[in-house]
Amino acid sequence: KYEPPRKFNGKVEQVKLFLDEVENGLFHEQNTITTDYARAIWFSGYLGDGNPKSWWFSVKTQNPALLNSWGDLIDAFKSHFGEPNAAASALRKLRALRQNGACSTYTARFKELLVYLDFTEATKIEEYKSRLKPAVREKMITVRPKPMTLDAYAEIAIEFDNEMHEYKLDFESEKKTPSSSSSAPRPSTSTPAPAITAYVAPADPNAMQIDAVRHSARPRGKLTADERNRRIAAGLCTYCGGSGHYANDCPNKSDAAKKR
Known part of the structure; x- marks a missing residue:
């Protein structure tokens, strides 16, 4: 089985390829196409519309002798459609x-x-x-x-x-497209950090003394009126905020504070 020639569109770069397909086609049809005239008619069926068909019509009407000479017909075709210096x-x-x-x-x-x-x-x-x-x-x-x-x-x-x-x-x-491994949250393998809770002063007086010492180690700012009143109402030292003593005898006072 072979593919029949594609119709020639008149382009110069297709001349050689078209004639090669025509040669292959004639080889497969050699038992049915036996004369030059039959070859010429068969050949015309693969000439496309436009310039190729116009050229064929001019050959039939003006130079019909070419239809009985296959070699001369092909030379005329090459001369008309081929490139002089291909x-x-x-x-x-x-x-x-x-x-x-x-x-x-x-x-x-x-x-x-x-x-x-x-x-x-x-x-x-x-x-x-x-x-x-x-x-x-x-x-x-x-x-x-x-x-x-x-x-x-x-x-x-x-x-x-x-x-x-x-x-x-x-x-x-x-x-x-981000991969699923990079977009999905990864399960944590580390020990979760303990939750931070507010400090609640213990009821133990000694513990409160320790807490007072801890707070007194930090620089003291000026007490607000509300905080001073709160400490007085709670029976706390107005200097350090501790219990069991008052500001005059606060053990957490520095020497400079005692002199003042």
Whole structure:
């Protein structure tokens, strides 16, 4: 089974590929298409609308002898639609070609231009390699043994390019979507800190004396009227806030305070 030729759209870069498909088609139809006229009619069925159909109509009406000479018909087709200097044009386009997107797309375009150029395999590889993305070209340096044909070289380059593209997509996806391990609260493994409660003065007079000493060690500020009245009403020392004595005989007074 073979694919029939695609319809020719009139573009110069499609001439050689179209004629190659026509040749394949005629080979498979050789038992049914046996004359040059039959080949010409079959050939016309694959000429697209526009310039190709107009050219065919002019051949039928102005030069019908070509329909009975297959070789002359194809030469006339090449002369009309082909490029006079196809090799120079293809080389110019190849020099400007670069891999800007997928390596597979670049490879397909590169091979299309090679149809018009007579390069050795070594030259094909060098020309192909020099236009790859730097990252792909760097990966190709590590390949051992070195591919000896363009097809083998391009196959590996496309594989590298696809892998790097998939890695880039995965990396960007991970940056946009936080992982469950980082977003979920982690259970605490440390001993919880004791709750801080307000200090309640003990009822034991001795304990209150100790507390008074603890408070007297800190710098004293001026008592407010409310605090002074509270201490007097509670029978506490108005100097240190302790119980069991008054300010005049407070044991927590410093020497300077006693003199004052």
